[in-house]
Amino acid sequence: MNNKHKFLVCLIGILFFIGSCRKETIEQMEEAPVLSGIESDYYVLVRESIVIRPALQNRIDSIEWILDGRKVASALQYTFQAPGNAGTHSLIVIAHNRGNIVQEVATITVGRYQHVTTMTNTILKVEASQKFANLTDVKWEVLNPPSELFRLSDNRTSSALFASVSLGTYQLKVSSGGLVDTILVTVRQPDKPYSPYIAKVFDYLPAPGQFVNELPKFNAGDTYETMITKVSNDLVGEQTNMITLGGWGGYVVVGFDHTIVNVAGRRDFRIEGNAFGAAANPRPNAPFGGSCEPGVVMVAYDKNKNGKPDEDEWYEIRGSASFSAQQEPWYSLAVAKGIDVRTFRGYEMTYHRPASEIATGGPQNHIAIPNYIRWTDNQGQDGYKIKNTFHAQTYYPGWISEDKITYKGIRLARNGVDESSGGSYYVLYGFRYGYVDNYPNAHDNSGIDIDWAIDKDGNRVTLPGIDFVKVYNGIDQENGWLGEASTEIGRGEDLHVAGKKIDTINP
Structure with a gap:
C-alpha cells in the first residue's frame, strides 16, 4: 500500500471515529422518556x-x-x-x-365485584347495583377492614357515604333479604400530604368583650378582610396564637385542607383554648373548674364540594348542657348561689354601640363604666356590658360600621361562682364534655366527637366526616373584676391525621 492509500485509510478511520463519537454524544444527550x-x-x-x-x-x-x-x-x-x-x-x-x-x-x-377508588380523608358516595334501587331495608357493612380509621354512613338505601383516614382496600357488603353485592373501595394517598391543623379562616365576628380589638390587634383602617387575614395568621398551621370570641355569640369559622373523618368510638378533633383549673378553690371536693369559658361547636361537611361553608347545613355538637345543665356536678351549688342556670335554645342577643368610651376611676376601682354596652335579647331581657379599667380600648369590634350587632345560638347555663363570697375569687366551672375552651388542651375532654352532632330539631345525625367548624361563645356572664366570660381559641387539629387517639363517650 502506497503512502497515498495509507493516508486515505487513516482519514476514513478518523472520520468514522469522529462520527461514532458524535453519535454517542447525541445518544448520551437524549433525555430518557x-x-x-x-x-x-x-x-x-x-x-x-x-x-x-x-x-x-x-x-x-x-x-x-x-x-x-x-x-x-x-x-x-x-x-x-x-x-x-x-x-x-x-x-x-x-x-x-x-x-x-x-x-x-x-x-x-x-x-367479580364493583370497584371504586378514592383518596384518604375524602367523602365518597358509594352506589349499590340497580337491583337495590328503591329498597329501604338495605344493610351496609365493612368486612375485615385494614384499619379502624374509617366511617361508613348509610340510611338503609342503595347509597352510602364512605371515608377513610388510612390507605388500603375496604370490602363493603350490601344486602337486602337474599340480595347481596360486594363493593371494593381502594383508598389511595393524595399527591400532597394533608395537614392536621386549621388551613383556612372563613369568617370572624367577635361579640363585644374586654379582649376584642386586642386578640387580634385592631388598627385604625382595618377592614373585615384585613381582620380575617390577622385571624388566619394566628390560627392557621401548627404554631398559633390565641384569638378572642368576645362575649356571648361571638364566633369564628375555620376549615381544614381535608375532611375530618368521623371514626367510630373516637373523638375526632379539637380546637384548643386557654382553660385551666383553679389553683386554690376554697370549696372542699369541688368539681373541676377554674377558667372554663365554653364555646359551642357547630360542624358541616362540604356537601356541594366547592370548598366553602356556604350552602352546607350546620349541625350542633351536642354538649353535656345543650338542653339543660342539671346533670353538671356544679349545678346545685350554682343554684344555691342564685346564679341563672337556665338554658335558652334559639337565643338571640343584640349589642348596641357604646355611647362613650371614657373610662373613670383608677386601677383600684374595677368597674369603670357599668352602663357601657347596652344589650337586648329575645327573652324580653336587657342590660349593659361592663367596661373595666384593665382594658381601655373599645370593646365593640372596631371594623364594624353598624351601630348594633345581633347574634344567635344557644345560651348555656352560667357557670361562674364567687367562691370567696366577697368578689375576689371566681371559679368558672367546667361542663362535662362537648365544648371548646372548657377543659385544658391536654385533657381528653378537650376532644370533640362528630358522633355527638344533632340537627336543628335536636335529632342525632350520622356524618361520615366534616370540613368546617364554627365555634361561638356559649356563656353570657359577668364575673366581677374578671369581666365577662369570653371564649378564646387557638390551634385546631384533626386528631386522626395527627396520630392521636382519644376514646369517646356515649352520652
Missing part, C-alpha cells in the same frame, strides 16, 4: 375493560405493552379487556427513544 400517570394496581370487573393512558414527557420513539409476558400492543394507550374469569395479570409498559429504555410495571386484578 418519562411515563407518569400509571397506577401500580388496577381493578376491573370480569368482561369489562379499562383504558390506560400514560402521560408522556420527552421524545418517545415507541411504546410496547407486555401483558403476562406477551406483547399485546404498540401504541400510546392500551385497552385491557378483562376475561370472563377472575384473576391477576402483570402489565409492563416499555418506552424507547435513541439510547434509552424505561419501563413501568402494574398489576391488573380482574374480579
